[in-house]
Amino acid sequence: MTASADSSAISGANTAQQSVTLLGSTGSIGNSTLDVLARHPDRYRVYALSAHTRINELFEQCKTYRPEVAVVGSEQSANQLHALCVQAGLKISVEFGPDALDAVASATDTDIVVAAIVGSAGLMSTLAAANTGKRVLLANKEALVMSGDLLLQAAKNSGALIMPVDSEHNAIFQSLPSTKNGVKTDGIEKILLTASGGPLRKCTLEELRVVSVQQALKHPNWSMGPKISIDSATLMNKGLEVIEACQLFAVGPDDIQVVVHPESIIHSMVSYADGSVIAQMGRPDMRTPIAHALSWPQRITSGVAPLNFMEISGLHFEEPDTQRFPLLRLAFEAQRSGGTAPAILNAANEVAVDAFLSGDVAFLQLSDVVEQTLNASKISPASDLSTIIGADKDARHKAREVVGAFAGR
Ligand code: NDP
Ligand code: MG
Numbered sequence: 001m002t003a004s005a006d007s008s009a010i011s012g013a014n015t016a017q018q019s020v021t022l023l024g025s026t027g028s029i030g031n032s033t034l035d036v037l038a039r040h041p042d043r044y045r046v047y048a049l050s051a052h053t054r055i056n057e058l059f060e061q062c063k064t065y066r067p068e069v070a071v072v073g074s075e076q077s078a079n080q081l082h083a084l085c086v087q088a089g090l091k092i093s094v095e096f097g098p099d100a101l102d103a104v105a106s107a108t109d110t111d112i113v114v115a116a117i118v119g120s121a122g123l124m125s126t127l128a129a130a131n132t133g134k135r136v137l138l139a140n141k142e143a144l145v146m147s148g149d150l151l152l153q154a155a156k157n158s159g160a161l162i163m164p165v166d167s168e169h170n171a172i173f174q175s176l177p178s179t180k181n182g183v184k185t186d187g188i189e190k191i192l193l194t195a196s197g198g199p200l201r202k203c204t205l206e207e208l209r210v211v212s213v214q215q216a217l218k219h220p221n222w223s224m225g226p227k228i229s230i231d232s233a234t235l236m237n238k239g240l241e242v243i244e245a246c247q248l249f250a251v252g253p254d255d256i257q258v259v260v261h262p263e264s265i266i267h268s269m270v271s272y273a274d275g276s277v278i279a280q281m282g283r284p285d286m287r288t289p290i291a292h293a294l295s296w297p298q299r300i301t302s303g304v305a306p307l308n309f310m311e312i313s314g315l316h317f318e319e320p321d322t323q324r325f326p327l328l329r330l331a332f333e334a335q336r337s338g339g340t341a342p343a344i345l346n347a348a349n350e351v352a353v354d355a356f357l358s359g360d361v362a363f364l365q366l367s368d369v370v371e372q373t374l375n376a377s378k379i380s381p382a383s384d385l386s387t388i389i390g391a392d393k394d395a396r397h398k399a400r401e402v403v404g405a406f407a408g409r
Pocket of ligand 2: 166167168241
């Protein structure tokens, strides 16, 4: 097996102040990123912020970080934010909609784009950043799952650098050998992708049948947005991360082993032919991978305290259970099928998670929605964007039908 953290697009340390577009600034990753940026005003300035619905939160961020541009979801929200900015004497250009997101992601005035919009809504702006040679801090794993080949090819063509923010992928990046000019390095046996197991790790099938939204949202170690929190409870998050790792590190699903590690201290590992295992460890705080992805190959402070090993009572490991959490198996299968299968899996899952959050399907039906959608869908080569977007749309339609049947509509 071969894998490498491709450093080909890096031209060396850059200590000049860089400007940052933060897409999804009102979210969990968005707030963690702002916390890190605020610690380094000499290195980073904010060029653009984006939110979808949380306009008051975005306004507060605008007052503190003074971006040149703020992007929101609708014209109405833009008018609201514009009025608030005028009242406060802030000179910020307020835009709205997907084209405005693409524009701030590809603007010549920005060096770094943090892709932290949740779900497929983040795809086009992430692609725009990859097409225009930015350093892309990729949190939005759904974009990579849907169209990994296109995204990575776009980055290759433009010289963009994709830096993984997802803690596991950032850990793998740190644990792989750094190679020159993208030359792959042999001697890697396996990528060990760790998983906390989520809040329902110990539940029996019977208990899972009646799990409430509140129980599923309650992650033991991480504080995250609702979609990824539900994905963590079903282990779909780990399934999406398997696909994400295959894309980022050019490996196959059989090169990846998921290891449940409830303490979330080891964020992932790489196992080598000589018996060495290299792991990245740290507190479960997204500011660490964000700071790493911002400053690599340098290191900057993140506000996260180092681990105190004297406080850690033990590190535990177990096999994931795909009987109780079948979405992990379905994700492995989708990656093996290739083509548009991961995009279909992702779209069906987004519909299923929305339906679970609004009470239309039960916890165990989440995997049924995804499996039935995959079974009813034709898988095509994911060779161009319109095929992928078509597969996404079609899968959403099918998934909504399955949800409708479960909800008795
Ligand atoms: P949140 O739900 O906390 O935040 C999502 C952000 O996206 C918000 O700023 C939201 O705006 C914005 N947004 C939502 N829908 C749209 C849309 N249709 N168009 C434009 N913007 C939109 O999510 P997280 O921060 O938890 O996650 C963001 C991404 O990072 C996800 O892909 C997730 O998988 C990934 N990730 C998250 C981790 C975490 O610890 N949270 C860890 C690893 C990866 P608003 O709130 O104003 O409506
Ligand atoms: Mg993760």
